[in-house]
Structures are given as C-alpha cells and as structure tokens.
Amino acid sequence: MKQSIFNRYYEALLDTDRDQAIALLSGALDNGATPEEIVFEVVTPAIERMSRDLTKDLATTLSQHFIAAQISEEAIEMLLPLFSVAPEIRGSVVIGTSAGDFHGLGKKIVRGCLRAKMFTVVDLGVNVPAERFVDQAVTLGASIIAISAMMVHTALGADGALKVRQLLQQRGLESRIKILVGGAPFRFDQNLYRSVAADAWAENGIEATRVITELIKEVAPQ
Amino acid sequence: MNSMERIGLLMEGKLPDRVPVICNLLEQGAAELGMSLEEYYSRGEHVAEAQLRMQRKYGYDNLWGFFYVARDAEMLGCRKIIFAKDGPPNVGAMTIRSPADIEALTVPEDVGATEPFQELRNCIRILKAEQGGRCPVLGSVVASFSLPPMLMGMDKWLQLLLTGPRSLCRELLEKCSDFCIRHIRALRQAGVDMIAYSNPVASATFLTLPQFRELALPWIRREFEAVGTEGMVYFNGGGVITSQIGLIREQTGVGAFYLNPLDDIVEAKRIVDGKALVAGVINDIKLISWDNAAIEKDVARIMAAGAPGGGFLFGTLVMPLQIPEEKIKVMLEAAFRHGRYPNNATLPAR
Numbered sequence: 287m288k289q290s291i292f293n294r295y296y297e298a299l300l301d302t303d304r305d306q307a308i309a310l311l312s313g314a315l316d317n318g319a320t321p322e323e324i325v326f327e328v329v330t331p332a333i334e335r336m337s338r339d340l341t342k343d344l345a346t347t348l349s350q351h352f353i354a355a356q357i358s359e360e361a362i363e364m365l366l367p368l369f370s371v372a373p374e375i376r377g378s379v380v381i382g383t384s385a386g387d388f389h390g391l392g393k394k395i396v397r398g399c400l401r402a403k404m405f406t407v408v409d410l411g412v413n414v415p416a417e418r419f420v421d422q423a424v425t426l427g428a429s430i431i432a433i434s435a436m437m438v439h440t441a442l443g444a445d446g447a448l449k450v451r452q453l454l455q456q457r458g459l460e461s462r463i464k465i466l467v468g469g470a471p472f473r474f475d476q477n478l479y480r481s482v483a484a485d486a487w488a489e490n491g492i493e494a495t496r497v498i499t500e501l502i503k504e505v506a507p508q
Numbered sequence: 509m510n511s512m513e514r515i516g517l518l519m520e521g522k523l524p525d526r527v528p529v530i531c532n533l534l535e536q537g538a539a540e541l542g543m544s545l546e547e548y549y550s551r552g553e554h555v556a557e558a559q560l561r562m563q564r565k566y567g568y569d570n571l572w573g574f575f576y577v578a579r580d581a582e583m584l585g586c587r588k589i590i591f592a593k594d595g596p597p598n599v600g601a602m603t604i605r606s607p608a609d610i611e612a613l614t615v616p617e618d619v620g621a622t623e624p625f626q627e628l629r630n631c632i633r634i635l636k637a638e639q640g641g642r643c644p645v646l647g648s649v650v651a652s653f654s655l656p657p658m659l660m661g662m663d664k665w666l667q668l669l670l671t672g673p674r675s676l677c678r679e680l681l682e683k684c685s686d687f688c689i690r691h692i693r694a695l696r697q698a699g700v701d702m703i704a705y706s707n708p709v710a711s712a713t714f715l716t717l718p719q720f721r722e723l724a725l726p727w728i729r730r731e732f733e734a735v736g737t738e739g740m741v742y743f744n745g746g747g748v749i750t751s752q753i754g755l756i757r758e759q760t761g762v763g764a765f766y767l768n769p770l771d772d773i774v775e776a777k778r779i780v781d782g783k784a785l786v787a788g789v790i791n792d793i794k795l796i797s798w799d800n801a802a803i804e805k806d807v808a809r810i811m812a813a814g815a816p817g818g819g820f821l822f823g824t825l826v827m828p829l830q831i832p833e834e835k836i837k838v839m840l841e842a843a844f845r846h847g848r849y850p851n852n853a854t855l856p857a858r
Contacts, residue, residue: 302719304671348714352666386592388599391662438793438828439595470746471828474769474793481797 288319288327296332300346302353311361321365322373325402329361333402336492351491352391355398362401375406377502378428380419382410384446384469389436392469395491396432403495416449423463429505430498432466433484441471442482451483464501468494511569511643512701515821518785519763523818527811527847529840530646530766530787530823531568534576535596537561539829546591549575552630559631560638566840569821571639573632573700574648581658582624583616584687594829604660607673610680613659615687620694632698640699647700649692651707652685652731653724654745659684665709669723685727689734696739704743704766705731711747711768720752725759732760741787744768746825754779769825773813777820787821788814790839795831800838807842815847822847 291314298307314324336346336354366373379400381393390412400407408426410418419431431450435441442448447467454460467484468491479487486501488494509517514524537558538548548554559571576597578589588600604610616622620629635645650658656665659680668677695703708714710724732740741764742749742756749756750771756762763784767776769791776786788810795803807822814820822843827836 300716302670347712347716347719349666349670349719350716352663353670356667386590386595388590389662391666394663437595437598438796438826438830439592442796442830443594471793474791475797477797478793 288314288323291319292328292331295328296335299332299336299354299357300350302349304353304357307353307357308360311364315365320370321368322370325362325365325369325373329358329365329402330404333358333399333492333495337496346492348391348395348490351395351399355395355402355491357398358402359398373404376404376499377430378406378408378426379430379432379498380408380410380422380426380428381432382414382419382434383412384433384435384440384443385413385415385449386443386445387435387437387440387469388412389434389469392436392491393432393434396434396468396488396494399491399495400498403499405495405498416445416453419450420453420457420459420463424457424459428463429502430464430466432468432494432498435467435469435471437469438471441467441469441478447482447484462505464505466494466498466501512641514569515644518818518821521782521818523849526844526849527815528569528821529843529847530570530821531566531836531840532572532824532827533559533562533566533836534572534574534827535829536827544591545593545597549591549597550627552627552632553634555627556631556634556638559635563639563643566836567844568840569643571635571643571645572648573628573635573645573695573698574704575628575631577648577650577706578658579624579628580650580655580687580691583619583622583691584613584655584659586659599658602660604656604664604680607676609660610676610683613680613683615683615690617690618694619687619690620697625694625698629698632695632700636699644701645699646702646704647695647698648704648706648743649688649695650745651705651710652681652688652727654707654709655684655688656680657709662709681727685730688731692731692735692740696735700739702739702741702764704741705762706743706745708745708747710752711744711749712751713747713768717751717755721755725755728756729759732762737762740764741766741785744771744789744825750776750779753784757784766821766823773810777814777817780819782817782819785819785821786814787823789823789825792824792827792831792839795835795839796828798835800835803835803838804842807839808846811843811846815849818849 464485468488472487488497509525514528517524538545540558578599590598590600743766748768766787773788
C-alpha cells in the first residue's frame with residue numbers, strides 16, 4: 287500500500303501537483319496509515335529519491351523542487367503533532383540569504399527539504415547580517431549556518447559568508463558550526479565556495495539535505 | 509567593417525570578418541565615470557557616456573540602451589530600488605502583496621511616457637546620435653512570464669503559477685504580457701536596433717518541457733504575435749534553453765537565441781539549422797577566478813563549437829563587477845582572434 291502511495295506521491299511532486307500530493311497523504315491517513323509511516327515511508331523518501339535521481343542525471347527542475355519542498359513542509363507540519371513519540375531530530379540549521387540579497391526561493395526549498403528529513407530549521411529571512419547568522423546559531427545550538435546568495439556581489443561580498451567565517455573564527459566556533467552556501471553564482475563556479483571560506487556548497491535545495499547530513503558529521507559534539 | 513555591418517551580414521546568412529562579440533558591461537559604467545551606481549543610473553546621459561566609452565575602449569559589437577532589470581518593475585509602479593555598491597540594483601519593495609494588488613495593478617497605456625522610461629529614452633537617443641548605423645543599440649525587456657517575481661517575489665509567483673488560483677494567475681500574466689508588448693513598442697520607438705527578450709523563469713532550469721509548453725509558451729507566442737520578431741533576441745536570462753529552442757522557433761519564428769553558459773552550443777546550432785542566429789555564452793562568473801590561459805581556452809572552445817558555418821555570436825551573461833578589467837580584455841582579445849573568419853570565406857549555398 288505504502289509503495290503505491292509513494293509512487294503516486296512522487297509522481298505528483300514531479301507533476302508539481304500540490305493538491306494531488308496532499309490528497310494522497312490525507313487519504314493514507316484516513317485509511318489507517320500512521321503519521322510516522324506517512325512521513326518516514328512517503329514524505330522523507332520522496333526527497334531522498336529526488337536527491338538520488340539528481341545524482342543519476344535525471345534532471346529535475348526548480349519548480350519541482352519548490353513544490354516538493356513546500357508539500358513536505360506542509361505535510362510535516364500537519365503530521366508531526368500527531369506522532370505518538372517525538373521524532374529524533376537530526377540536527378539544527380539556521381538559514382537565510384546573504385546581506386544585501388533579497389532572493390528567498392532557494393532557501394525556502396532547502397528549508398522544506400530539511401524539515402522533511404527531521405532537521406530543525408530556523409529561517410532568518412532575507413538580507414541577513416552576518417552577526418545575526420552567528421548569534422542565532424549560537425542561541426539555537428545550530429551546527430550549520432546555511433547562506434543563500436543569488437548574485438555574485440552578495441555571494442562574494444565582505445558582509446556575507448566571509449564575514450560569518452570571520453566571526454566564527456573570532457569566537458572560537460569553527461569546530462561547532464559549519465557554513466554551507468548555495469545559489470546561482472556557486473552553480474556557475476563550483477569552486478567559488480572556497481573563495482568565501484565556506485565548508486561546502488550545494489547545487490540545489492534537494493542536494494543541500496545530503497550535503498548538510500555529511501557536514502553535520504564533522505561537527506564536534508557540543 | 510563596423511559592428512552594424514558585421515551583424516547585418518550575419519543576419520543575411522553571410523560570413524562577416526569575425527564572429528560578432530556581445531559584451532554585457534552595465535554597472536562597470538559607474539566606475540568608468542567615477543560615480544556611485546545610484547548617481548550613475550539617475551541620468552540617461554551617464555549611462556550613454558559610459559556605454560560609448562566602454563565600447564570604444566574594448567571594441568566589442570554592441571551598446572546597451574538598458575539600465576537594470578528592476579527598471580521594468582519601476583515602470584509598473586515599484587517605488588523602492590535598492591542600490592548596492594558592487595552589484596546590480598534590486599527591487600526593494602514588492603508591488604503585489606495580495607490578490608487585490610493583482611486586480612489593482614495598472615499597466616501604463618504608453619510605457620514610453622512613464623517616468624522611469626524618460627532617462628532610458630535619453631540614453632538611447634544619445635547612443636543612436638553617436639553611433640547609430642555603426643554599432644547596434646540593444647534594449648531589453650523582461651518577458652511576461654518572468655516579470656511577476658519582481659512584482660511579488662519568486663516563491664509567491666511559483667506558488668500562484670503552480671497551485672493557483674488560475675484565474676488570478678491568468679489576470680496577472682495578461683497584465684504583464686500587455687506591459688511587455690507596450691515596453692517593446694516603446695523601445696522600438698525610442699530607436700533600439702535589437703531587443704533581448706529575457707525569460708529566465710520559462711527556462712528549462714525552472715520548467716519541464718510539458719510545463720513550458722502549457723504554462724509559458726502561450727504567453728511567449730502572444731507577445732511575439734503582437735510585436736513581430738524583427739530585431740528580437742530570445743534571451744535565456746539565467747536558465748538553460750537548448751531543449752526549448754525548437755519549439756520557440758517553430759511557434760514564434762524568432763530569429764536569434766542567446767544561450768546560457770550551461771547550454772549546448774553545438775546542439776543549439778543543430779536545432780536552428782541555419783534558420784536563426786545563436787549566441788554562445790561564456791561562463792563569465794568564472795572570469796573572476798580563471799587565469800589568462802583558462803580564459804583563452806574557454807573562448808577557443810566556444811568559438812570552435814559555434815563559429816563554423818556562421819550564424820553565430822559570442823556573448824557574455826552577467827559580467828559581475830568583480831571581474832578585473834585585465835581579464836575582460838583577455839577574453840575579448842581571444843574572442844576577436846578565435847572568431848576571425850578567413851579572408852573571402854563564404855558559406856555554402858543552403
């Protein structure tokens with residue numbers, strides 16, 4: 287039953303058919319599937335499958351990523367309160383766009399995908415000063431600061447990831463907090479993340495979940 | 509041979525002396541005149557003066573009668589633009605925040621009469637007076653399908669597009685399409701020789717081919733049916749378009765495609781089969797980090813892929829301010845050299 291729902295749900299994501307995807311999840315719940323089964327056997331695996339398909343060069347588009355992230359987030363919000371036991375959280379991430387950058391799509395996709403994979407995500411919005419990234423990461427005990435930048439000057443600028451790195455160094459936080467960057471400039475130059483002193487970059491929101499999962503393993507226990 | 513003659517020959521299906529080179533230097537103009545970006549973009553004379561100086565300095569084949577993309581949103585009522593010190597201006601306040609704002613959105617009857625167009629017109633007038641007939645003056649419009657992100661934000665636009673309500677989405681696209689059509693007419697009236705029709709959100713980076721066919725293509729067709737294809741260039745705007753070129757060509761008849769750096773030049777040329785021009789584009793963000801040898805190598809690769817058989821231009825995409833002037837020169841010199849056609853070379857009759 288779950289496999290059939292999964293297949294139809296994944297198809298709905300690829301068709302960017304939000305209503306059909308949500309209807310499938312609601313229908314499964316009505317038919318006796320537990321919230322845990324729906325999340326761990328349908329919603330989360332769908333994000334993982336999209337990630338695997340990407341690595342196999344089965345290109346998916348930004349509109350598909352957007353819908354997948356949005357539905358995942360909606361589903362998690364709907365189903366988590368119904369869990370019999372609180373799920374194990376895989377890590378905490380603060381996310382936002384670089385100072386001076388007002389393009390919020392990429393981070394929104396990353397946020398939805400991460401929530402589907404049981405990460406706690408705090409979205410700081412757009413045009414986020416470096417100090418706020420670091421302060422919030424410390425306050426929330428986050429291991430990852432994820433910075434999205436859609437323009438070259440906000441990706442490379444002194445007030446973006448470079449400044450976050452500087453602050454982490456100054457405060458002795460580099461072993462506890464890692465920096466992930468993403469956005470168009472990093473896609474066009476895949477070494478650019480090194481120029482901004484980030485620990486890693488992700489090509490898209492789906493890929494970000496995989497990279498963050500790896501990155502979090504490098505973080506020293508707090 | 510001047511730039512206009514070079515591109516003219518290309519459009520007639522003949523070989524010019526070399527592959528024409530389109531270089532998108534925009535914000536660089538402010539540094540050229542030693543002023544802030546805000547001051548620079550406040551007057552059409554500034555932009556025209558810098559465009560003329562940069563074209564003289566580097567010797568490429570175009571002048572931009574264009575300020576920045578967010579100018580389109582200003583013509584549609586956006587009142588706040590944020591000027592960075594080191595990058596293009598951005599929309600600072602969304603014009604559409606609710607469904608009621610879509611209903612209330614008014615498209616100016618005469619886009620050319622809007623206040624943000626006046627300085628643009630001045631710029632184009634000066635460029636034409638100085639270089640008209642010798643170097644093509646290019647304008648740019650954002651296609652209807654890619655305009656809503658600047659009015660309401662990209663996520664809100666994708667949400668409306670993909671999940672509806674459909675009637676509201678249609679109403680917004682109709683207004684954006686009317687604006688795009690009137691904008692093209694205003695630019696032509698102002699005198700531009702060619703217009704880049706920029707449509708990133710319709711690209712294959714955003715949409716699957718069936719989505720493109722269903723959601724975006726009808727609006728592209730609507731706009732080209734209204735304004736014709738003369739001087740129009742289908743511009744990727746930041747997304748890949750190779751897989752869409754055949755459909756766009758078939759449905760609109762547009763005669764030039766400006767690719768994305770990640771597009772396949774050889775495949776694009778195969779698809780258009782000599783019936784449209786193709787601009788192959790360098791990954792100019794890499795110009796920041798590449799050394800001279802790497803720049804030379806990539807220019808040679810692009811020319812080898814596109815130049816044989818003619819119908820080809822070399823182009824840049826975003827040209828960030830962070831690219832050193834020296835590297836711009838290296839790229840252009842390599843493009844002039846690698847794009848040269850042998851004397852008296854002709855194309856076989858088709």
